[in-house]
Amino acid sequence: MPADIVSFIKRDYIHSMAKQGVRLDGRGMEEMREVEVTKPFVTSAEGSARVKLGKTDVVVGVKIEPGTPFADRPNQGVLIVNAELVPIASPDFETGPPRPPAIELARVTDRAIREAQTFDLAPLCIDAGKKVFMVFIDIHPVDYHGNLFDSCEWGALAALSVATVPWSKIDPDRKDERLKLQNFPVSITVAKLSDRLLVDPSLDEEEVADARLTVCTDQNGDVRAMQKGLAGSFTVDEVKYIVELSRSLGKKVRSKLAG
Amino acid sequence: MSDPHSDVQLVSDEGMRLDGRALDELRPIRIEAGVLERADGSCYLEWGSNKVLVGVYGPREVHPKHMQNPLKGIVQARYNMAAFSVSERKRPGPDRRAVEISKITSEALECVVLTDQFPRTTVDVYIEVLEASAGTRCAGLTAASVALADAGIPMKDLVVALASGKINGKLALDLGKAEDNFGEADVPFAIVPRTGEVVLLQMDGHLTKEEFETILEMNVRAAAQVYELQKQALVKRYSAYAEPAPGEEQAAQPVQAVVASGSPERFHEPKIAAPPPTDVVVDEILEAVEATTPAAPGEEPDVNADEDEAEGGDI
Numbered sequence: 001m002p003a004d005i006v007s008f009i010k011r012d013y014i015h016s017m018a019k020q021g022v023r024l025d026g027r028g029m030e031e032m033r034e035v036e037v038t039k040p041f042v043t044s045a046e047g048s049a050r051v052k053l054g055k056t057d058v059v060v061g062v063k064i065e066p067g068t069p070f071a072d073r074p075n076q077g078v079l080i081v082n083a084e085l086v087p088i089a090s091p092d093f094e095t096g097p098p099r100p101p102a103i104e105l106a107r108v109t110d111r112a113i114r115e116a117q118t119f120d121l122a123p124l125c126i127d128a129g130k131k132v133f134m135v136f137i138d139i140h141p142v143d144y145h146g147n148l149f150d151s152c153e154w155g156a157l158a159a160l161s162v163a164t165v166p167w168s169k170i171d172p173d174r175k176d177e178r179l180k181l182q183n184f185p186v187s188i189t190v191a192k193l194s195d196r197l198l199v200d201p202s203l204d205e206e207e208v209a210d211a212r213l214t215v216c217t218d219q220n221g222d223v224r225a226m227q228k229g230l231a232g233s234f235t236v237d238e239v240k241y242i243v244e245l246s247r248s249l250g251k252k253v254r255s256k257l258a259g
Numbered sequence: 260m261s262d263p264h265s266d267v268q269l270v271s272d273e274g275m276r277l278d279g280r281a282l283d284e285l286r287p288i289r290i291e292a293g294v295l296e297r298a299d300g301s302c303y304l305e306w307g308s309n310k311v312l313v314g315v316y317g318p319r320e321v322h323p324k325h326m327q328n329p330l331k332g333i334v335q336a337r338y339n340m341a342a343f344s345v346s347e348r349k350r351p352g353p354d355r356r357a358v359e360i361s362k363i364t365s366e367a368l369e370c371v372v373l374t375d376q377f378p379r380t381t382v383d384v385y386i387e388v389l390e391a392s393a394g395t396r397c398a399g400l401t402a403a404s405v406a407l408a409d410a411g412i413p414m415k416d417l418v419v420a421l422a423s424g425k426i427n428g429k430l431a432l433d434l435g436k437a438e439d440n441f442g443e444a445d446v447p448f449a450i451v452p453r454t455g456e457v458v459l460l461q462m463d464g465h466l467t468k469e470e471f472e473t474i475l476e477m478n479v480r481a482a483a484q485v486y487e488l489q490k491q492a493l494v495k496r497y498s499a500y501a502e503p504a505p506g507e508e509q510a511a512q513p514v515q516a517v518v519a520s521g522s523p524e525r526f527h528e529p530k531i532a533a534p535p536p537t538d539v540v541v542d543e544i545l546e547a548v549e550a551t552t553p554a555a556p557g558e559e560p561d562v563n564a565d566e567d568e569a570e571g572g573d574i
Binding site: 041042043044045048055057059061062063065082084086087088089090091095097136138140142143144145 | 295296297298308310312313314316319337339341342343344345346347348351352353383385387389390391392
């Protein structure tokens with residue numbers, strides 16, 4: 001998402017600070033910004049949440065509606081994740097069909113939720129091969145101050161954690177049921193600037209970062225999804241270190257999202 | 260039910276509506292200005308169970324270039340409903356309805372923005388409907404004008420929008436969801452309270468001339484209440500900046516003062532495009548007032564003489 005042209009002065013300034021282990025906003029290198037979760041946030045959705053990560057602000061809605069299953073999975077529900085980088089969130093976001101950054105964001109979130117088997121898709125089958133519940137996760141960043149990968153994944157998880165499956169719409173005798181979550185995958189993103197690693201990059205840091213790695217771990221500390229981004233690289237040791245960091249920080253975030 | 264057009268009972272025999280309101284009662288409204296960081300101006304508005312977020316960017320360069328106007332700026336509103344804002348998931352992206360609403364909202368706002376002060380530029384207004392429950396275009400427009408003022412865009416006044424209509428043969432203020440779906444008429448309407456200009460008007464359904472006129476009057480009267488809430492939201496947003504200098508000469512506050520009391524940890528250069536907004540707006544308004552009315556400056560000119568609590572329950 002960094003689309004801004006950044007001045008050399010600013011780039012050098014942030015990099016030289018990073019080399020000294022200092023960050024612009026005074027955070028430690030392994031310190032996340034404040035997380036604030038509101039759930040549910042809207043009543044029109046089956047599940048919803050608003051997650052603030054520092055000044056980054058994301059609204060996520062989960063809609064659960066009947067639809068047709070995929071031909072190769074006739075007795076499983078369908079999960080679809082969509083992210084819109086709406087222009088309200090940043091002067092660099094534009095209207096129009098989703099561009100690569102929005103698609104990457106949606107797919108990385110999708111992978112985290114899906115690969116962690118956050119919820120079981122089998123009980124969402126209504127009539128095998130004909131009708132299943134489709135779970136749409138729509139992600140709407142409204143204020144972009146860096147690290148959308150984490151805030152969006154957290155928002156999706158928080159929204160799922162309060163979602164209900166509207167069985168009563170299919171069968172008047174059946175009650176709506178809470179969507180049962182079996183795993184809580186939490187992603188943590190680390191940026192690399194001048195060979196220093198810093199957690200939860202802010203907008204300024206993201207704009208001048210060399211590389212980015214998002215690691216998603218579950219409640220058992222197992223790794224569930226990853227995505228490396230930007231043109232820079234990581235050493236193997238750095239990757240191991242980031243995985244460890246993601247496990248420990250993920251634990252803190254998880255309790256906040258699930259609570 | 261005496262009404263042949265609708266078999267849904269929307270108003271009880273006592274004149275009470277489905278959500279417990281009287282016929283001339285607005286839904287609860289909450290307005291907050293300056294809720295987003297990146298936008299130059301913003302507003303969050305809850306109107307009943309509508310939730311609308313508006314961000315304003317600009318004045319800035321127009322893309323594509325051929326849309327530039329060498330004589331004045333343009334206002335481009337974009338009305339967008341979140342996929343999860345309605346009970347049945349809406350496919351993301353603009354549909355024909357959203358395009359139309361964007362257009363009439365842009366036009367309504369262009370009436371109040373002093374566009375001749377910034378030619379060749381655009382002011383972009385992004386209206387995100389997060390939860391929809393009848394009257395979102397009006398909620399969006401009402402919030403948009405607050406966000407514009409928050410961005411320090413020169414305007415002659417705020418805009419108040421609301422929709423009233425006819426349900427079960429009775430005229431009702433500020434239609435709710437079921438009333439919008441099953442009522443007989445719907446009149447979305449927007450007014451510039453200070454000048455009395457109507458800047459948005461649509462209607463569908465069936466009304467007599469007298470009924471239509473009554474609805475207009477109801478809308479005008481209720482708009483005055485919403486207008487007060489809009490002004491309160493802006494005052495609340497900027498009263499913090501006024502505190503350090505309670506003296507009389509605070510109109511010429513330097514820009515640095517605002518930036519300094521903002522967020523110190525932020526690296527971003529001070530926003531040159533957004534000078535301390537209240538001052539600009541207030542100056543504009545005071546000038547406009549002095550030009551039109553001989554009333555003492557600082558006093559609210561009472562455009563709608565009967566703005567008190569909209570009593571007349573005999574509609």
